[in-house]
Amino acid sequence: MQNSVLVSVILLSILISGCAGKMPQTAEEFRKVLPDAFMGKKEEFEVDRAYMDIAKTFQTMAPRCLDVKIKTTSQTYQSYQVIVAQYNPTVIVTKDKAELHVQKRHESGVMAVYKEPEKGHYLIVADVTPLGKNRSKIVMYRPSIGHDVMVKAIKGWATGKNIGCPDLTQ
Amino acid sequence: MLFRYSIVLPLLISLIGGCSGIKTYPNSPIKNLHVEVETDADSLFSSVRAAVDIYRVDSYCKTEYEGTVQFKYPSVDLGIPPGRSSYLVFVYTRSSFLSNSTGTVRYDVLLTPHPAYKYNAKVRYVDNIYNVEISEIQPDSGKIREIELKGLNTCHAY
Numbered sequence: 001m002q003n004s005v006l007v008s009v010i011l012l013s014i015l016i017s018g019c020a021g022k023m024p025q026t027a028e029e030f031r032k033v034l035p036d037a038f039m040g041k042k043e044e045f046e047v048d049r050a051y052m053d054i055a056k057t058f059q060t061m062a063p064r065c066l067d068v069k070i071k072t073t074s075q076t077y078q079s080y081q082v083i084v085a086q087y088n089p090t091v092i093v094t095k096d097k098a099e100l101h102v103q104k105r106h107e108s109g110v111m112a113v114y115k116e117p118e119k120g121h122y123l124i125v126a127d128v129t130p131l132g133k134n135r136s137k138i139v140m141y142r143p144s145i146g147h148d149v150m151v152k153a154i155k156g157w158a159t160g161k162n163i164g165c166p167d168l169t170q
Numbered sequence: 171m172l173f174r175y176s177i178v179l180p181l182l183i184s185l186i187g188g189c190s191g192i193k194t195y196p197n198s199p200i201k202n203l204h205v206e207v208e209t210d211a212d213s214l215f216s217s218v219r220a221a222v223d224i225y226r227v228d229s230y231c232k233t234e235y236e237g238t239v240q241f242k243y244p245s246v247d248l249g250i251p252p253g254r255s256s257y258l259v260f261v262y263t264r265s266s267f268l269s270n271s272t273g274t275v276r277y278d279v280l281l282t283p284h285p286a287y288k289y290n291a292k293v294r295y296v297d298n299i300y301n302v303e304i305s306e307i308q309p310d311s312g313k314i315r316e317i318e319l320k321g322l323n324t325c326h327a328y
Binding site: 060064074149152153156162163164165166167168169170 | 262264271273274275277294295296297298299300301318321
């Protein structure tokens, strides 16, 4: 499991970078590159929830759940590997748009092939815009494989159902 | 030989018990926190265990470990000293038998119970999503208010 995640992360990093030797350095670059990247996915959906309620949930839950350091170990009879990853969330809320950026920086166990932003490579960007009093639109830029638990948690923050933190040790 | 075992065995047991660092929380007889626990049911492949570590918080925001309560039943009543801050760290440990792996995640809460108030906590780990919600019940009116949960980093020394 951990090995497959590791391979996914490395592949995703390389593929998002478009093999051009450059990784998205900003959320805007990530939005532009991801939909055409292999293993990248742009997902849009609407929810029956007020925009400001979603923004507030992002502001509450993201620092609590996603500002974490995760240490994973994997061991076979041949090898022993320790990976330490720091997740860094950023929430930006304006009158008409809320953004959640999730970045991940490997502190040990994984070598960065390309130059990463200071807070690590972009993993997920979620944009929320109001559609009406109790209706909002969410656009998620995310990996198509892996990080399912994090995606599920962020969708929960958007819909208001099963609000909680994702178990990132998975 | 028998004499040697009679000395070594109790020593070994006490050492293992003492070195684990985990002690049972000395629950107060006056219970003010009712905890309801919901976790994924055990399967052939995995299980989830929930517990709470309870710390005393002093005026300098320093913590002192008081003990742990393992949630073995769907609900449990705890006595958290009112009038002062306690630091509650809810710990979820997931074990996967297939991959022979374990993972631990924590949800920490700084709680200062008011005297005479009652508190309800919902502690949940379902589908790899975990959460803690605590609500406060006023003693006279019975009015229930959900508390905005904050971590130890919001503690202010005085």
